[in-house]
Amino acid sequence: MKFFTIFSREIKSYFNSPIAYIFIIVFLLISTGIFMNQFFILQAADMRAFFEIFPIILCIFIPAITMRLWAEDKKTNTIELLLTFPIKTYQLVLGKYFASLVFYLISLISTATLPMMVFILGKPDVGVIFTQYLGSVLLGAFFLSLGIFISGFCKDQIVSFVLSMMVCFFLFLLGTEFIASSIDGWIPQLGSFLKDSLGIAQRILSFEKGVVDLRDVMYFLAGIFIFLVLNSIWMDTRLRPKAKINFGIGSCIMAGIFILFNYFFSDTPLKRFDFTREKVYTLSEVSPKILKSLKSPVLVKLFISPSDKMPTGLKTLERQIKDKLDELKISSGGNFRYKIFHVEAAKVAQPQEESLEKSLERKGIRPFQVRSIERDTFGVKLIYSAVSIAYKERPEEIIPRILPVDLPNLEYILISKIYKMTLSEKPKVALVAPYEEKILPSQIREVWEKLGKKERERFIEDRYSLANRLLEYEGYDVERIKLTEKEPIPEDTKTLIVLEPRQFNERQRFEINRFLVNGGSVLLAVQKYTFNYYPFGYQGLRVSAQDNQPKFNSLLQNWGLKVDEDFLMDNQNEVISLTSEGRLFGIFEVSSPVKLPIQIKIVPAQMNKDLSITSNLSQLLYLWGTALDIDFEKLKNLGLKADVLFTSSPYSWKVKYHSGYLKKEDIFPLKDTGFESFPLAVFVRGQFPDVFKDKEIPSWPENEQDENYEGANEVKINPQSGKLILFGCATMFDRRLFDKGSHLNLFINSVDVLTLGEDLVKIRSKGMVRYFIKKISTQAKVFWRIFTTFFIPSVLFILGILKSLRRRHLKYSYLKTLS
Incomplete structure (x- = not known):
C-alpha cells in the first residue's frame, strides 16, 4: 500500500x-x-x-x-x-x-x-x-x-x-x-x-x-x-x-x-x-533433413584471423559464424563437424619452409583487405575469414571469404555446397542467350594504344554474362550454346535456360519440345518487345517499340500458353535512369529519371507465397515485359499442373501493338479503360505432349548446319515428366538489372527448383522480406x-x-x- x-x-x-x-x-x-x-x-x-x-x-x-x-x-x-x-x-x-x-x-x-x-x-x-x-x-x-x-x-x-x-x-x-x-x-x-x-x-x-x-x-x-x-x-x-x-x-x-x-x-x-x-533467424527444416541423410559426416573448417587482429567491426565475426555452425552441428544427428583454425596474414610472407597459411594459399584461401581505423586514420588490414568443406574423397569445396554481409545466407551457402558434394556429378545447365560482337569506338582504341596495350577493334557485348557467372558460382556445370546443329543441347543437360530468344526456327522449337517431352527442365524468358527512348524537345521523350520476334507462341500454344502480343502497361511502375547522348553538359552525359507504365514494378503482394521460388522475394522490375495468356482448362486436360508465379497489379491494362512512337492515350489510360491483373510468369510441370509427334523432323536452316555432323535426324523420344518456367520478360536477368531487387534470387531459385528440387530454395527463400504498402491516392496520403x-x-x-x-x-x- x-x-x-x-x-x-x-x-x-x-x-x-x-x-x-x-x-x-x-x-x-x-x-x-x-x-x-x-x-x-x-x-x-x-x-x-x-x-x-x-x-x-x-x-x-x-x-x-x-x-x-x-x-x-x-x-x-x-x-x-x-x-x-x-x-x-x-x-x-x-x-x-x-x-x-x-x-x-x-x-x-x-x-x-x-x-x-x-x-x-x-x-x-x-x-x-x-x-x-x-x-x-x-x-x-x-x-x-x-x-x-x-x-x-x-x-x-x-x-x-x-x-x-x-x-x-x-x-x-x-x-x-x-x-x-x-x-x-x-x-x-x-x-x-x-x-x-x-x-x-x-x-x-x-x-x-x-x-x-x-x-x-x-x-x-x-x-x-x-x-x-x-x-x-x-x-x-x-x-x-x-x-x-x-x-x-x-x-x-x-x-x-x-x-x-x-x-x-x-x-x-x-x-x-x-x-x-518467416523464421528468418531460425534454421530451416530442410537443413537437418539434408545433413541427416548424409552417408558419412562432413567436416567444415573455419580459417579466421584472431579477434585481436581484426578491425573493430569484425571482432565478433568468429562468434557469429560459430553460432551458426553450432546450430547445424546440433541438428545434424552427428553428421556435421567443424574445427576452427586461427591464421595470420603476416605469416604468409615469412621465409619459413612450411606453415598452415602457405598450405591454405595453395588451396585458394588467401588473406584479403578490409578497411580499419587506426588513430583517427583510415587504413587497411589483411585478414582471413574462409571456410573449407570436406566430404568423403570429394575435392574440398572452398568459400574464400565470409563477411558480416554473408551471415544471413550462411546456412544456404554451407548446405548448398554440402548438398551438391553428395551428387555423383555437377548438375549440367545449358544456357542460350544472345550476345553481339561490336566495333570498339575509336576513342577507346586510342586509350588502349596509349596504355601500351594491343589494339582491339572488336568486343563482345554479353548482356547475360552475370547469369552465366552466377550459375558457375552456385556450383553448376554451365555450357553456353547457340542451339544450332553445331551447338546442340548436350545430352547430360538437366536444365535448359533460354533468355530472350530471337527468331527461333522450327528446328530449335523442335529441340526444346523434345527436351521437355524427355523429362528435361526449361527456363524460358521471352522478351517480345524492346523499347527505345529518344529525347524530344525540351525535357521531352519519345518512346518506340521494337519487336524482337521470338517466334515461340507456335510451340507454347500447344500447351495452353502464349506470350501476349499487346503492350503491357501498369500504373504501378518504377523510375529508371537513362543516359542519353542527346543531353550533354560538356563531355559528360546526363542521367535522366524516367517513369513510364512500361517499367512495371512487382511487389510481394503480387507474388505466389505458396511456391518457394517466389515466397520470399522483394521487389522486381518487369521492364518492358508482356503478359501471359494461360489456358488453364487446356493445361488441365493435358494433365499439366500450372501455378502463376506473379502477376501485374490490379491497375494494369493492355495496348494493341502498333508501330511508331507510343501515343499519349497509350501511356495515360482513358477513363473507360478496363484495369485488371495479368499473369506474368508461370510454373508448369507434368508430362508435356509431343507437339511434333507423327510429324517430319524439321531440318536445320542452311546457315546453322554442320557438314561434319552425322545423325542429325536420329531423335530419341523417352516421355517423362518435365518442368517449364515461363517469363514474359527477359530484361530482369540483364546484367544492368540482375543485382537489383530480387532478380538474382528469382533466377537462381528458378534454376534450383528445375534442377535440384525445392529443398535448397526453401533455405535461400528464408531471408528477410521487405513488404510494401498498397498504392493509394494523394488524398489518402494527406489523410494519413x-x-x-x-x-x-x-x-x-x-x-x-x-x-x-x-x-x-x-x-x-x-x-x-x-x-
Missing part, C-alpha cells in the same frame, strides 16, 4: 501539470513527423525507419521525464519529509520509478496510429513490430532507471536533465561501430570491450530485426536493477558519515560487476526467440499524414484543456467555500 501511495502521488503530479501533456505532444509530433516524412517515399510496410531514430529521441525525452523525480523534492525541501515517513526508501524509489515508467508507456502507446496505418495499408511482419516495441520498452525502462539515479544527485532539474541526456547518449554511442573503431585505433581492444559490455546501440539491433536475445534482455534488466539499487542506497545513506566515499566504492564495484557480467555473456550463446514471420501526426496530440491537447478547466473550477469552488 505504501508503494501505491507514492506511485499514485507521482503519476498524479505528472498529469496535474500541463507539462506532461506538452511532453507527450512534442514527443509524438517529432517521432511520428520524422517517420511520416519518408514513409510514402520508401513505401515499406514496416516501422524500421521509426525505430532506427527512436533511441536518439529517447536520449532526450527520457531525461525530461526523470529530471524532476528527486531534484524537485530537493528544491522544495520535501525530500526530508518524504524520508521521515514510515516507508522504506526502496518503496519510495520504486514508486517514483514505476510512475515514470507508466508515463513513458502511455507516451509509447500514443504512437499506435503508426502501426494502425501500416496494417491498413500493407501486410507487415507482426512479430518484428512486436519485438521493436518490446525493445523500446526495455530501452526506455533502462534510461528511466539511469535518469532517476542521476536525479538523486541533483538539486536543479536542468542539471539533472543535461547530465542524464549526456550519459544516455554516451552509452548509446559506445555501442556504435564507429566510436568503438575510433577508440580501438588509439587503445587496441578497449573500444570493442566497451561496446560489448556497456554499449546500447548493438543491444537493440536484435529487437529491430525481430529477434529477442536473452543476452540483450539480461543487459537491460541488470542495468535497471543496479541503478535502482544504487539510487535506494544513496537516498538512504547520503547523510551518513563518509557516505560519499562508501557509496563511490560500492558503485564502482557494482559497475565492475555489471561490465564483466555483460562482457562474459556477450560470448555465451543463450536462448534466442525468432518472432519473424494528418491522422498519424496530429490525431493523438489533438486528443491530448483537448484532454489537457479539460483537465485544466476542471482544476480551475475545483479551485474556485474551494475558494468560494472558504469565503
Whole structure:
C-alpha cells in the first residue's frame, strides 16, 4: 500500500501539470513527423525507419521525464519529509520509478496510429513490430532507471536533465561501430570491450530485426536493477558519515560487476526467440533433413584471423559464424563437424619452409583487405575469414571469404555446397542467350594504344554474362550454346535456360519440345518487345517499340500458353535512369529519371507465397515485359499442373501493338479503360505432349548446319515428366538489372527448383522480406499524414484543456467555500 501511495502521488503530479501533456505532444509530433516524412517515399510496410531514430529521441525525452523525480523534492525541501515517513526508501524509489515508467508507456502507446496505418495499408511482419516495441520498452525502462539515479544527485532539474541526456547518449554511442573503431585505433581492444559490455546501440539491433536475445534482455534488466539499487542506497545513506566515499566504492564495484557480467555473456550463446514471420533467424527444416541423410559426416573448417587482429567491426565475426555452425552441428544427428583454425596474414610472407597459411594459399584461401581505423586514420588490414568443406574423397569445396554481409545466407551457402558434394556429378545447365560482337569506338582504341596495350577493334557485348557467372558460382556445370546443329543441347543437360530468344526456327522449337517431352527442365524468358527512348524537345521523350520476334507462341500454344502480343502497361511502375547522348553538359552525359507504365514494378503482394521460388522475394522490375495468356482448362486436360508465379497489379491494362512512337492515350489510360491483373510468369510441370509427334523432323536452316555432323535426324523420344518456367520478360536477368531487387534470387531459385528440387530454395527463400504498402491516392496520403501526426496530440491537447478547466473550477469552488 505504501508503494501505491507514492506511485499514485507521482503519476498524479505528472498529469496535474500541463507539462506532461506538452511532453507527450512534442514527443509524438517529432517521432511520428520524422517517420511520416519518408514513409510514402520508401513505401515499406514496416516501422524500421521509426525505430532506427527512436533511441536518439529517447536520449532526450527520457531525461525530461526523470529530471524532476528527486531534484524537485530537493528544491522544495520535501525530500526530508518524504524520508521521515514510515516507508522504506526502496518503496519510495520504486514508486517514483514505476510512475515514470507508466508515463513513458502511455507516451509509447500514443504512437499506435503508426502501426494502425501500416496494417491498413500493407501486410507487415507482426512479430518484428512486436519485438521493436518490446525493445523500446526495455530501452526506455533502462534510461528511466539511469535518469532517476542521476536525479538523486541533483538539486536543479536542468542539471539533472543535461547530465542524464549526456550519459544516455554516451552509452548509446559506445555501442556504435564507429566510436568503438575510433577508440580501438588509439587503445587496441578497449573500444570493442566497451561496446560489448556497456554499449546500447548493438543491444537493440536484435529487437529491430525481430529477434529477442536473452543476452540483450539480461543487459537491460541488470542495468535497471543496479541503478535502482544504487539510487535506494544513496537516498538512504547520503547523510551518513563518509557516505560519499562508501557509496563511490560500492558503485564502482557494482559497475565492475555489471561490465564483466555483460562482457562474459556477450560470448555465451543463450536462448534466442525468432518472432519473424518467416523464421528468418531460425534454421530451416530442410537443413537437418539434408545433413541427416548424409552417408558419412562432413567436416567444415573455419580459417579466421584472431579477434585481436581484426578491425573493430569484425571482432565478433568468429562468434557469429560459430553460432551458426553450432546450430547445424546440433541438428545434424552427428553428421556435421567443424574445427576452427586461427591464421595470420603476416605469416604468409615469412621465409619459413612450411606453415598452415602457405598450405591454405595453395588451396585458394588467401588473406584479403578490409578497411580499419587506426588513430583517427583510415587504413587497411589483411585478414582471413574462409571456410573449407570436406566430404568423403570429394575435392574440398572452398568459400574464400565470409563477411558480416554473408551471415544471413550462411546456412544456404554451407548446405548448398554440402548438398551438391553428395551428387555423383555437377548438375549440367545449358544456357542460350544472345550476345553481339561490336566495333570498339575509336576513342577507346586510342586509350588502349596509349596504355601500351594491343589494339582491339572488336568486343563482345554479353548482356547475360552475370547469369552465366552466377550459375558457375552456385556450383553448376554451365555450357553456353547457340542451339544450332553445331551447338546442340548436350545430352547430360538437366536444365535448359533460354533468355530472350530471337527468331527461333522450327528446328530449335523442335529441340526444346523434345527436351521437355524427355523429362528435361526449361527456363524460358521471352522478351517480345524492346523499347527505345529518344529525347524530344525540351525535357521531352519519345518512346518506340521494337519487336524482337521470338517466334515461340507456335510451340507454347500447344500447351495452353502464349506470350501476349499487346503492350503491357501498369500504373504501378518504377523510375529508371537513362543516359542519353542527346543531353550533354560538356563531355559528360546526363542521367535522366524516367517513369513510364512500361517499367512495371512487382511487389510481394503480387507474388505466389505458396511456391518457394517466389515466397520470399522483394521487389522486381518487369521492364518492358508482356503478359501471359494461360489456358488453364487446356493445361488441365493435358494433365499439366500450372501455378502463376506473379502477376501485374490490379491497375494494369493492355495496348494493341502498333508501330511508331507510343501515343499519349497509350501511356495515360482513358477513363473507360478496363484495369485488371495479368499473369506474368508461370510454373508448369507434368508430362508435356509431343507437339511434333507423327510429324517430319524439321531440318536445320542452311546457315546453322554442320557438314561434319552425322545423325542429325536420329531423335530419341523417352516421355517423362518435365518442368517449364515461363517469363514474359527477359530484361530482369540483364546484367544492368540482375543485382537489383530480387532478380538474382528469382533466377537462381528458378534454376534450383528445375534442377535440384525445392529443398535448397526453401533455405535461400528464408531471408528477410521487405513488404510494401498498397498504392493509394494523394488524398489518402494527406489523410494519413494528418491522422498519424496530429490525431493523438489533438486528443491530448483537448484532454489537457479539460483537465485544466476542471482544476480551475475545483479551485474556485474551494475558494468560494472558504469565503
